[in-house]
Amino acid sequence: xxxxxxxxxxxxxxxxxxxxxxxxxxxxxxxxxxxxxxxxxxxxxxxxxxxxxxxxxxxxxxxxxxxxxxxxxxxxxxxxxxxxxxxxxxxxxxxxxxxxxxxxxxxxxxxxxxxxxxxxxxxxxxxxxxxxxxxxxxxxxxxxxxxxxxxxxxxxxxxxxxxxxxxxxxxxxxxxxxxxxxxxxxxxxxxxx
Amino acid sequence: xxxxxxxxxxxxxxxxxxxxxxxxxxxxxxxxxxxxxxxxxxxxxxxxxxxxxxxxxxxxxxxxxxxxxxxxxxxxxxxxxxxxxxxxxxxxxxxxxxxxxxxxxxxxxxxxxxxxxxxxxxxxxxxxxxxxxxxxxxxxxxxxxxxxxxxxxxxxxxxxxxxxxxxxxxxxxxxxxxxxxxxxxxxxxxxxx
Numbered sequence: 492x493x494x495x496x497x498x499x500x501x502x503x504x505x506x507x508x509x510x511x512x513x514x515x516x517x518x519x520x521x522x523x524x525x526x527x528x529x530x531x532x533x534x535x536x537x538x539x540x541x542x543x544x545x546x547x548x549x550x551x552x553x554x555x556x557x558x559x560x561x562x563x564x565x566x567x568x569x570x571x572x573x574x575x576x577x578x579x580x581x582x583x584x585x586x587x588x589x590x591x592x593x594x595x596x597x598x599x600x601x602x603x604x605x606x607x608x609x610x611x612x613x614x615x616x617x618x619x620x621x622x623x624x625x626x627x628x629x630x631x632x633x634x635x636x637x638x639x640x641x642x643x644x645x646x647x648x649x650x651x652x653x654x655x656x657x658x659x660x661x662x663x664x665x666x667x668x669x670x671x672x673x674x675x676x677x678x679x680x681x682x683x684x
Numbered sequence: 685x686x687x688x689x690x691x692x693x694x695x696x697x698x699x700x701x702x703x704x705x706x707x708x709x710x711x712x713x714x715x716x717x718x719x720x721x722x723x724x725x726x727x728x729x730x731x732x733x734x735x736x737x738x739x740x741x742x743x744x745x746x747x748x749x750x751x752x753x754x755x756x757x758x759x760x761x762x763x764x765x766x767x768x769x770x771x772x773x774x775x776x777x778x779x780x781x782x783x784x785x786x787x788x789x790x791x792x793x794x795x796x797x798x799x800x801x802x803x804x805x806x807x808x809x810x811x812x813x814x815x816x817x818x819x820x821x822x823x824x825x826x827x828x829x830x831x832x833x834x835x836x837x838x839x840x841x842x843x844x845x846x847x848x849x850x851x852x853x854x855x856x857x858x859x860x861x862x863x864x865x866x867x868x869x870x871x872x873x874x875x876x877x
Contacts, residue, residue: 571868633863636836670826678861
């Protein structure tokens with residue numbers, strides 16, 4: 492049994508993904524995940540609060556990268572440009588996680604309890620981006636709108652990337668932000684603004 | 685006991701909101717909600733699948749209004765303008781529901797299980813808007829991005845409206861769409877596009 496928590500978590504993550512894919516989320520227990528990982532159920536619950544969290548262990552790392560990149564962006568950049576820079580900073584992590592991400596997405600899509608947790612994680616990430624933009628001096632409500640719009644663009648790019656791994660995710664992120672621009676232009680034209 | 689399902693649902697919704705506010709979501713049972721409404725537990729479960737759904741009974745009506753307004757919009761309008769029209773069509777419903785909406789939001793904010801269900805409802809509504817835009821001839825991925833961005837603007841307007849009921853929600857919706865435009869302009873300027 493490894494003493495290093497990072498290795499234990501990685502083994503639990505891999506074991507959970509295997510079991511959820513083999514038998515489904517509903518019937519798999521934390522005890523079975525721990526056993527597959529060669530660890531005890533007690534160790535499982537030291538690392539993860541429930542059967543769902545084990546699938547979302549990578550979120551903290553993504554959040555840290557995004558928040559740090561927002562804080563480090565030049566002060567004169569607009570919020571959407573700041574967010575695009577931050578998403579670009581996360582591309583290496585997303586590329587590294589890609590093989591697992593596809594399996595994980597399939598498991599999540601198959602259980603509404605996991606989908607609801609995934610939505611909550613997106614909301615928590617959006618809150619973190621909002622706070623990071625507020626830290627740059629944005630008003631809270633404007634920061635929240637920018638974070639939601641940025642996350643929509645990031646999600647759009649990731650979905651396209653899931654369908655075609657041969658394109659550059661950074662290019663798709665920039666294209667998604669440009670699509671948001673065109674949406675806004677269409678509205679400004681209609682609204683006379 | 686009313687034979688009309690609509691009246692039974694309304695009584696169950698009101699009873700659930702009362703009990704969740706008085707005692708909290710976690711300790712309240714479906715049987716208690718039914719008893720408060722003067723109905724049986726069996727009737728409760730004929731109308732709502734679980735303890736959470738009773739708080740989201742208005743979503744179907746909102747979705748119908750939005751989807752119908754998208755389908756009825758002039759064919760030459762851009763997607764964000766179509767969505768703003770649809771959100772405007774829902775303003776009377778939101779105004780009518782306002783007193784309950786505030787209490788409901790407080791209850792939902794107090795229980796993570798309810799928050800997760802609320803996120804799932806937003807996702808389902810976003811899917812419905814996406815499908816309605818696809819029905820107008822938008823590409824699926826562009827429609828999804830537009831629906832997400834539109835929902836971000838709608839959420840932004842509703843949050844501001846929750847803080848100040850004296851302003852016109854329709855004005856806040858238009859302002860939120862204009863804020864999206866300015867976000868996009870900032871990106872286009874940075875990106876040289």
